[in-house]
Each structure stands twice: as C-alpha cells, then as structure tokens.
Amino acid sequence: MTDSPNGAPGSDAMVVAEDVHKSFGRLEVLRGIDLTVKRGEVMCVVGPSGSGKSTFLRCINHLEKINAGRLWVNGHLMGYRQKGSKLYELREQEVAAQRREIGMVFQRFNLFPHMTALANVMEAPVQVRNVPRKLARERATELLARVGLGDKHAHHPDQLSGGQQQRVAIARALAMEPALMLFDEPTSALDPELVGEVLDTMKDLARDGMTMVVVTHEMGFAREVGDSLVFMDDGVVVEAGSPAQVLGSPQEERTKAFLSKVL
Amino acid sequence: MSTSAESPPPAGPPPEGRRPPETIKAVPVRHPGRWVAAAVILLLAAMFVNMLLTNPAFDWAYMRSRAFLPNVLEGVRTTLLLTVLAMVIGVVIGVVVAIMRLSTNPILSATAWVYTWFFRAVPRLVLCVLFGNLGILYRELEFGVPFDNYLMPLFGMDGDLRFYSVDMNTVLTAFMAALLGLALSEGAYMSEIVRAGLQSVDKGQTEAAQALGMNNTTVLRRITLPQALRVIVPPTGNETVAMLKDTALVAYVPLNTELWFQLQAIGNRDFSIFPMLIAACLYYLVITSVFMVGQYFLERSFSTNDPVAKITARQTAGGGGM
Numbered sequence: 368m369t370d371s372p373n374g375a376p377g378s379d380a381m382v383v384a385e386d387v388h389k390s391f392g393r394l395e396v397l398r399g400i401d402l403t404v405k406r407g408e409v410m411c412v413v414g415p416s417g418s419g420k421s422t423f424l425r426c427i428n429h430l431e432k433i434n435a436g437r438l439w440v441n442g443h444l445m446g447y448r449q450k451g452s453k454l455y456e457l458r459e460q461e462v463a464a465q466r467r468e469i470g471m472v473f474q475r476f477n478l479f480p481h482m483t484a485l486a487n488v489m490e491a492p493v494q495v496r497n498v499p500r501k502l503a504r505e506r507a508t509e510l511l512a513r514v515g516l517g518d519k520h521a522h523h524p525d526q527l528s529g530g531q532q533q534r535v536a537i538a539r540a541l542a543m544e545p546a547l548m549l550f551d552e553p554t555s556a557l558d559p560e561l562v563g564e565v566l567d568t569m570k571d572l573a574r575d576g577m578t579m580v581v582v583t584h585e586m587g588f589a590r591e592v593g594d595s596l597v598f599m600d601d602g603v604v605v606e607a608g609s610p611a612q613v614l615g616s617p618q619e620e621r622t623k624a625f626l627s628k629v630l
Numbered sequence: 631m632s633t634s635a636e637s638p639p640p641a642g643p644p645p646e647g648r649r650p651p652e653t654i655k656a657v658p659v660r661h662p663g664r665w666v667a668a669a670v671i672l673l674l675a676a677m678f679v680n681m682l683l684t685n686p687a688f689d690w691a692y693m694r695s696r697a698f699l700p701n702v703l704e705g706v707r708t709t710l711l712l713t714v715l716a717m718v719i720g721v722v723i724g725v726v727v728a729i730m731r732l733s734t735n736p737i738l739s740a741t742a743w744v745y746t747w748f749f750r751a752v753p754r755l756v757l758c759v760l761f762g763n764l765g766i767l768y769r770e771l772e773f774g775v776p777f778d779n780y781l782m783p784l785f786g787m788d789g790d791l792r793f794y795s796v797d798m799n800t801v802l803t804a805f806m807a808a809l810l811g812l813a814l815s816e817g818a819y820m821s822e823i824v825r826a827g828l829q830s831v832d833k834g835q836t837e838a839a840q841a842l843g844m845n846n847t848t849v850l851r852r853i854t855l856p857q858a859l860r861v862i863v864p865p866t867g868n869e870t871v872a873m874l875k876d877t878a879l880v881a882y883v884p885l886n887t888e889l890w891f892q893l894q895a896i897g898n899r900d901f902s903i904f905p906m907l908i909a910a911c912l913y914y915l916v917i918t919s920v921f922m923v924g925q926y927f928l929e930r931s932f933s934t935n936d937p938v939a940k941i942t943a944r945q946t947a948g949g950g951g952m
C-alpha cells in the first residue's frame with residue numbers, strides 16, 4: 368500500500384514529512400524537513416523571507432515535486448505510489464484526487480476574477496466532485512455566510528476588499544471539505560485594518576477542529592491559536608515546540624535573532 | 631509639503647466674505663494652421679470628387695449595370711462563406727495548436743512549433759495555389775494500412791490493404807482547396823494569438839485551480855481559457871477582417887465563384903477593367919465596414935465590466951457547463 372505506518376489513515380498524524388528535500392536547479396531550498404502535524408492541530412510556521420516556507424507548503428499538496436524524502440497527508444504518500452522499495456509517479460488525475468483533501472489559501476488570494484464570489488465557491492465541487500448545482504449552491508451560500516459574506520454572493524473579486532477576497536478564498540477551499548488547510552501568509556497582502564477579519568475567520572476554523580498549517584508573521588495569532596510553532600531558516604527546521612516555548616524562550620541563536628526583529 | 635502646511639503661501643487666500651469669483655473671459659489661442667489644413671483638404675477633396683464624376687474611365691453606368699449580376703452576388707456569398715468557415719476552422723486549429731505548444735509533452739510542442747513555422751512562412755497565395763494542385767501529388771485519396779506496398783511483399787502476399795479510395799478531384803474541389811489553404815494558414819496565426827492569451831493569465835490562477843483538485847483539462851476549460859478570451863478576442867476580430875480581404879487570393883486557386891474572380895472576369899470580358907476594380911474596392915469596403923461594426927460591439931462587450939464574468943455567470947445561471 369501507499370501508506371506508511373506513521374501516516375496511516377487511522378493514526379493521529381495528518382501530515383508526516385520525512386527528510387524532505389527540494390531544489391530549484393542548483394539552489395537547495397529545503398534541506399531535510401522532518402515534522403508531524405497531528406489531526407486537529409494548528410501548526411504555525413515562521414521564518415525569514417526566502418527560508419523555504421512557501422515551498423514547503425507547496426510540496427505538501429504536490430504543487431512542487433520533492434527531490435528526496437517522503438511526504439504523507441492523511442495517510443497518502445503525496446505524488447507517488449510505493450511498491451516494495453520502488454516509487455511510481457502518480458498520474459495527473461491521481462495527483463488531482465489527492466489534492467482534493469487539501470485546501471490551500473494563498474497570499475494573493477488567487478480568486479477566479481471571471482466568477483462571482485458564489486461561483487468561485489461552487490466551482491470546484493461542481494467541476495471536480497460533480498456535486499449537483501443546486502446542492503453546491505446551497506453549500507456555497509452556507510460557507511459564504513460562515514465567513515461573514517452572506518451579502519456578497521453576486522460580487523466579483525474586484526468589487527471586494529482584500530479581506531473579503533481572502534475570506535471568499537477560505538470559503539472556496541472549505542467547499543471541497545478538506546481534511547487539511549494550508550495557509551501561505553494569508554494576511555500579508557492585506558491593509559492592516561483588514562487583517563483582523565481574516566484571522567478571526569481562521570480562528571473559527573481552528574475552533575471547529577480543522578487541521579491547519581499556517582505560514583504567518585502574525586505572532587499574536589500563533590500564540591493564541593497555534594498548538595505548535597515551527598521556526599524555519601535556510602531550508603531546515605531550526606526550532607519547534609509550543610508557541611509559548613519557542614516565542615517566549617527560544618533556544619537557538621537564529622531563532623532569537625529572528626524573533627528580536629519581528630516581535 | 632510639511633513646510634507649506636505650516637506657513638501660509640505668500641499669496642494666501644483672501645479673507646472671508648469676498649465677492650464670488652469672476653469667470654475668466656480670455657481671448658482663446660488662434661489656430662490658423664487648422665484653417666489652412668481644412669482649406670487644403672477641402673480643395674483636394676473637391677478635385678477628387680470632380681475626377682470621380684467627370685473622368686470617363688470610371689464609367690459608373692457600366693459599373694452599376696454589372697455590379698449586381700447574379701454571378702457577382704454569388705461571389706459575395708462565396709467570399710462570406712469562405713471567410714466564416716476559414717475563421718471557424720482557423721480558431722479551432724489555433725486553440726488546439728496553442729495548447730499543444732504549451733504542453734509539457736515535447737513531441738506535441740515540437741509538432742505545434744513546426745506547424746506554426748511552416749504555415750506562417752509560406753505566403754497564403756502560394757498555399758492556396760499549392761492546395762489547388764494537390765491532385766498532382768495524389769491522384770486518389772486512399773484509406774488503409776500505411777506502407778502496405780512494403781508490408782505486403784514482406785509477408786509474401788500480393789495486393790494491397792486499402793479499404794476505401796476516392797478520386798482526389800472530387801474531394802479537393804477548388805472551394806475545398808481554397809478553404810484548406812486559408813484555414814490552415816489562419817490556424818497558425820490564431821495559435822500564436824491564443825498562446826499569448828493563455829500566457830497572459832496569472833500563474834496563480836492555475837495553481838489555485840490545481841490546489842482545488844482540478845485536472846489540467848478542467849483548469850484550461852473553466853479557468854485559463856475564459857480569462858484568456860479578453861486577450862484573444864480583439865486580435866481575432868482583426869484576423870477576421872484580414873481574412874475577408876485575403877479571400878481574394880483564392881481567385882488564383884482558381885476558384886471561379888469567388889467575388890474578386892467574378893468582378894475581374896466581367897471587366898476582362900468587356901474590356902472595362904477599371905470600373906470593375908472600383909466595384910471590387912467598394913464591395914470590400916462595405917463588407918469590411920459591416921464586419922468592423924460587429925467587431926466594435928464584440929470588443930466593447932469584452933472590455934467593459936468583466937465580460938468573461940458575464941459569460942460564466944450565464945453558464946452558472948443556465949445550469950449547463952461549457
């Protein structure tokens with residue numbers, strides 16, 4: 368089977384990364400990442416720009432192929448099928464199927480500009496899961512209400528503020544009923560006064576028990592909502608632990624140096 | 631900025647309770663150049679009209695008597711039909727070739743490149759005449775197992791493995807040859823336009839769609855292509871107008887039901903070439919103008935207020951996908 372003992376569906380691990388390496392040409396961006404995200408856990412990832420945080424998130428849902436190591440999500444080895452010691456690349460359709468259980472929210476929202484907010488949320492269930500339109504519409508309506516945009520169905524992305532767009536993007540990801548949500552600096556492109564509404568939406572999600580990996584610079588959010596915190600630098604996990612631990616009494620010099628700049 | 635905010639500018643606003651401002655009544659700047667230009671243009675126009683009316687070479691009465699003969703009207707019909715068909719086929723080829731070109735499959739990508747290279751390099755006129763003479767290359771069009779002439783002796787058998795054959799001249803009529811030449815050539819240009827359109831769509835769109843679990847076909851059909859239309863539509867309008875004019879080339883296939891062929895034939899027969907040349911100009915002017923009006927409205931609906939959104943909204947509302 369494609370499952371590993373430590374990533375089996377029954378186990379309490381949602382994401383298991385084992386010695387993950389990723390290079391772009393000669394530039395090695397991830398240099399051996401090991402970590403485990405438990406079901407229901409909110410893991411925050413912090414680190415300086417260029418340290419490989421986005422790349423790691425994109426490896427988790429196989430938007431990037433890893434060069435070495437193994438990555439399991441919800442018990443599935445991402446991008447490959449393992450038979451004995453041999454790995455077989457999955458076909459495009461199979462990769463797409465694996466991605467369906469992983470929602471992703473981008474720094475720049477990436478909403479579909481040619482569709483209304485409602486259509487954005489409906490699109491994947493209808494096209495990918497073949498959910499009947501009527502049902503998809505009802506669910507999308509519920510989701511938009513849940514992120515506080517019940518009155519914005521008919522608006523196009525360019526008619527919404529950044530914070531509203533990001534909340535639509537969250538609703539769009541949730542529409543696929545993912546087991547895991549990835550957030551790549553979801554508030555970094557927002558005006559300061561709009562950050563709160565997006566973080567509130569994410570807090571609600573965490574409270575409902577969603578497993579989340581959040582790359583962020585919002586240390587307040589990490590402290591309040593995060594179950595664990597990972598500090599990445601130069602393609603490796605430098606320090607990991609509870610947010611209070613890592614933020615309050617960092618052990619590594621690099622962590623201290625970084626935190627002194629952002630806190 | 632900060633200093634001017636602190637100390638008032640030298641000629642500060644007058645105190646309150648002052649008279650309403652006096653509307654400026656200045657002598658406007660004169661533009662003598664405009665008057666000179668207008669006079670010159672008017673003079674030239676008058677000379678031109680005078681020539682049109684008095685020069686016997688125009689022979690308007692003759693032109694009127696010939697310009698609406700059934701053959702000519704048939705020519706208009708053929709020209710319009712060729713334009714529409716060649717554009718429709720060209721757009722379809724263009725989309726397919728553009729997708730092949732952008733595909734990660736190196737064979738498809740290279741094939742698309744060669745196609746575009748060839749059909750953009752050879753002039754349309756040459757292509758059309760070439761297709762008109764394809765009967766020389768293949769007398770018959772046959773369907774069967776390729777290389778059967780080598781395979782059959784290899785297995786010690788006689789005969790061939792051709793199941794169906796048809797005379798080339800019945801398939802490749804002048805009209806088909808003309809259409810093939812125009813459409814294949816158009817496909818090459820359209821593929822470049824479609825490619826530019828697809829590449830203009832932000833990469834984040836594809837990623838967001840893939841992250842939602844869409845496969846490549848769905849991403850293309852639902853996300854990338856609809857957004858690319860904004861970039862694809864305006865040049866496609868230009869291509870259509872250009873195609874309309876290029877249909878004149880197929881007179882040399884030769885396709886004798888086409889407008890330019892007909893007008894020329896009449897002029898040659900009556901030894902009155904010039905009036906029919908003018909008739910051709912007028913015909914193409916009128917048809918092109920009609921096309922341009924259509925193009926104007928099409929482009930307007932594609933540039934204001936997110937047109938693609940309207941299309942998708944209609945689809946969403948209508949319940950049917952693309």
Ligand SMILES: Nc1ncnc2c1ncn2[C@@H]1O[C@H](COP(=O)(O)OP(=O)(O)O)[C@@H](O)[C@H]1O
Pocket residue numbers: 391394396414415416417418419420421422423
């Ligand atoms: N597609 C790519 N091609 C080449 N280099 C890349 C690519 N994506 C990211 N990188 C490089 O990888 C490094 C890590 O990038 P990234 O993961 O975006 O860092 P972070 O999100 O922590 O700021 C950077 O040096 C970046 O330039």
Ligand SMILES: [Mg+2]
Pocket residue numbers: 420421422551552
């Ligand atoms: Mg990043």
